[in-house]
Amino acid sequence: MKDSGPEKDTCYQQDDEISLLELFSILRxxxxxxxxxxxxxVVLAGLYVFIAQPLYKITAQVKVAPPHLTPQDLNKWFVEGxxxxxxxxxxxxxxxxxxxxRRGTTILVELLYPDPxxxxxxxxxxxxxxxxxFNKSKHLVAERxxxxxxxxxxxxxxxxIDLKKRELERKIQQVKKQILLxxxxxxxxxxxLKAIEKAILDIKNIIKNIDxxxxxxxxxxxxxxxxxLDKKTTTNLQITMLLYSNIVQQNISYISTLELxxxxxxxxxxxxxxxxxxxxxxxxxxxxxxxKLTEEKDIALEQxxxxxxxxxxxxKADLERLVAVEVLQQPISSxxxxxxxxxxxxxxxxxxxxxVGIFFCFIYGFFRASxx
Numbered sequence: 001m002k003d004s005g006p007e008k009d010t011c012y013q014q015d016d017e018i019s020l021l022e023l024f025s026i027l028r029x030x031x032x033x034x035x036x037x038x039x040x041x042v043v044l045a046g047l048y049v050f051i052a053q054p055l056y057k058i059t060a061q062v063k064v065a066p067p068h069l070t071p072q073d074l075n076k077w078f079v080e081g082x083x084x085x086x087x088x089x090x091x092x093x094x095x096x097x098x099x100x101x102r103r104g105t106t107i108l109v110e111l112l113y114p115d116p117x118x119x120x121x122x123x124x125x126x127x128x129x130x131x132x133x134f135n136k137s138k139h140l141v142a143e144r145x146x147x148x149x150x151x152x153x154x155x156x157x158x159x160x161i162d163l164k165k166r167e168l169e170r171k172i173q174q175v176k177k178q179i180l181l182x183x184x185x186x187x188x189x190x191x192x193l194k195a196i197e198k199a200i201l202d203i204k205n206i207i208k209n210i211d212x213x214x215x216x217x218x219x220x221x222x223x224x225x226x227x228x229l230d231k232k233t234t235t236n237l238q239i240t241m242l243l244y245s246n247i248v249q250q251n252i253s254y255i256s257t258l259e260l261x262x263x264x265x266x267x268x269x270x271x272x273x274x275x276x277x278x279x280x281x282x283x284x285x286x287x288x289x290x291x292k293l294t295e296e297k298d299i300a301l302e303q304x305x306x307x308x309x310x311x312x313x314x315x316k317a318d319l320e321r322l323v324a325v326e327v328l329q330q331p332i333s334s335x336x337x338x339x340x341x342x343x344x345x346x347x348x349x350x351x352x353x354x355x356v357g358i359f360f361c362f363i364y365g366f367f368r369a370s371x372x
Contacts, residue, residue: 030360036357038350048340049345052340054339054340055095055113056112056114056115056336057333058116058122058331060127060329061328062325064325064326065321065322065323065324078096078130083096094112094122096110096112106328117333119331123331124331127327131327154311157308162305172290175289183283186283193269196265206258207255217251
């Protein structure tokens, strides 16, 4: 009993070795079957690769805007043939796939088509059809109409601001004209003032000349008196003295009149200076009014206009984003066909042909062994 165990194990090992040798013997004897089968599979795969129509991958990216639309809803729409209306006129079978990477709001749409340029156009039509369907919902249309109305309201306010600015500009021009009129008035007053100063100067020169004349007459009268005293005659002296006295008296009276005239002219000069000051004050008020109007036109109204323009731009941006489906990337075709994958198909055909050939060899070997 003790010796029977090891002998039995040795027999099993010999049987196994014989079986493996027989297997390798079968493969060696029928290697032609393996080679022919492999070649057959490779040839068939090559024919398929040669005959099969190359397909290009056209990809695009779209973005959905929850809560108007969810990525799952759009994926379902693509999967259930949402673009069938666009693809209906094409007899070629079209492979379209849509999926959401990383659970975001961006959806990748892939289309396999033999003509890359035509495929881009076809996928573009599909995305356009998708936008037309989902972006025309009642809720979105109502919101877009509301924002468009708000934009028009703000534009009307900007027009009103422009009208106010034009009105202020008109007032500024009127005030400038008033300043010019005041400047002309001041020029006339200055001209009158200059004429008065010249008249005063002329009168002073006349007075000065009269004073000289009077002094000369007095000196001449004194000399005549001295001459007449030397000659001791008084008849002609009285007449001469009377004449000189009348002339001097007339000069003194004329000087008094001229001095009164100078006083009157000085009063006029003072009044004109006061008028010039008043005109300058009025000009200063008008200039301040211009500054105030200009500040209102160029700062306050312009600032209000900028705020309204900013609101309009923001509403326009919101209006552009107010879509259920937005195309982030237009359809782009791959540079080379993605199907069929020639090298992978040939490699798989070779491996499958090899295994099928081995399988046929074993079947053929066992079949012959059973006959023998």
